[in-house]
Amino acid sequence: MRSEGGARAGAAWPPGTGEDPVLRALVEVSADGLALVDDDGRVLGLNAAAAQILGSPAADLLGARLPVDPAGHDPDGADLRRTGWSTPGGGRRDLEYRLLPVAPGRWAVWFSDVTDTVRQQQRLTAITRAAASVADAWSLRATLDAVAREIAMTAGIAAVQILALEDPREDLRLLGMAGFGDAVDFPEKLALCRQLGAQVLFMEALDRREPIVSLHRKPVIMSDPRWAPLHEVMDVPDWDSFVSMPLVVRGRGLGVINAYYLPGEDPGPGSLAFLEAMADSAAVAIETAALLASTRSRAQSDERRRLARDLHDSVVQQVFSMRMQAEALRAHLGGAGADPEAVRSGAEELAQLSASALADLRGLVFELRPLDLAENGLVEAVRSHAASVEARTGLLVEVHAPDGLELDADVDVQEDLYRIVQEALHNVVKHANATRADILIGRSAGGGLCVEVTDDGSGAAPDAAADEPEAGDGVPRASLGLVSMRERSERWGGRLAAGARPEGGWRVAVTLPAPGGEATREADR
Helix, strand or coil: CCCCCCCCCCCECCCCCCCCHHHHHHHHHCCCEEEEECCCCEEEEECHHHHHHHCCCHHHHCCCECCCCHHHCCCCCCCCEEEEEECCCCCEEEEEEEEEEEECCEEEEEEEECHHHHHHHHHHHHHHHHHHHHHHCCCHHHHHHHHHHHHHHCCCEEEEEEEECCCCCCCCEEEEEECCCCCCCHHHHHHHHHHCCCCCHHHHHHHHCCCEEECCHHHHHHCCHHHHHHHHHHCCCCCCEEEEEEEEECCEEEEEEEEEECCCCCCCHHHHHHHHHHHHHHHHHHHHHHHHHHHHHHHHHHHHHHHHHHHHHHHHHHHHHHHHHHHHHHHHHHCCCCCHHHHHHHHHHHHHHHHHHHHHHHHHHHHHCCHHHHHHCHHHHHHHHHHHHHHHHCCEEEEECCCCCCCCCCHHHHHHHHHHHHHHHHHHHHHHCCCEEEEEEEECCCCCEEEEEEECCCCCCHHHCCCCCECCCCCEHHHHHHHHHHHHHHCCCCEEEEEECCCCCEEEEEEECCCCCCCCCHHHC
16 A cells, blocks of 8 residues: 555555545545544555544554454444554553444544543543542541542553651651552651662652652662662552652642653643642641541540539539538537437438439449440440430430341440430530430441431520530530531541431431441431
8 A cells, every 4th residue: 555646744545545636635634533444444544634643654554453343333323432542652542433334345434532531531530539538538548548549540640649748857658559559668668768868759849839740750760779679669550750749738738649650641731730639639638637636636625624524513522522521420429419310310411422422423434435335235325324314304315226236336436326326415405495305226228327316306506505615715515516426427437417307306317337338328318
């Protein structure tokens, strides 16, 4: 085969095709690729645009097989199809094409390069999924592993690391990784490379707060003895070029995303914009984890202050009264003509005070770690607490649980569920003006645990109450209580919903996933 005379440079057509000069001109000026193929998809001729899209001279493409299937062509099927093409440089292009029979054993193929469009769609999908994982995941490592996987699944990127390093003097933290296999010792080996004097580009990205792009980085690393501790790890992915994108929140560098590009892939502007968006998601996850830790610390401090206040207001005062009563009895017995009836009355009062103090002390100890949880499980611990609330406040509290319900959650999970019930009942007593509360403990549709507390009260939000004491920093205790309940549920991958019920009253519901399962959204219904 040869290029016919008069054809546009870069085109190649078999003799006898395209004699019509007008048709020939239209084909050659077309921005879309046009090729003539046989039943096996082998190129018989093509225009210059086709050669440019496929990335090779037209003469080299004659006889090459395009990834199309004329034999399987369905005239009633989809008009547009997609396929992939590997260029001689090792890159990949996504093609959109149409097939049309033009003669026995010959097919016309129109195609265009939609690589940028496809990759943009992939990147937008990855950004959306990463943002969802930031909102849903309860573990920072799980969240950032998910972000790393989303990046690595997009075209052109072989492997990803998400590293946190706020201070060059601190130890590096590996928060997310994909494409490297089992390389959990990466931070330690990187530290050895730094000690040997290896040039670590991502430190520059973190210092400058701007991305670093290094083309053909792998050969440099693999030939440098200072990178020897990491040679085995870095040789696992098939990569060539490298980009380090800093994670920045409010001008503060939190870490970097390191992306390792497949050979032949160019980290161009579109890819950098994608990495920047993913870096924003990762930075939000890290910042959110820090805020949750701060909230947890504040809630724990508030809980300690509350227990100390309750201890002082109940047990300490009662013990002080017991001491005074004992002193009075000793003085009375030491005097002449002691009245036995007065001694008996004083002793009975002392016994009542000690019994009351013991009951309050047991209640406080139970709050620190409900003994019924370890001995009898969540349901019985909740029943015991419900009975205590009912006796103390007059609120009718009913606990509903299926007979024979077996809880496969460990005691820490059950304790967090118990605390959620405890806080929810506290809010019912303090804010709901309710006469009844119901607690449901059971299984969700996905096999996880579901706990729900409802009441027949006013349906007002707990943090709307003006008489609730502040827990510190001007935040009402009830508001912190809702934060604490949500944090306890999310710690185990659960979902918590709290709000007014259409039929009246308030509802708090938490659903935890089954062991090894995914977090559900049932509590949000």
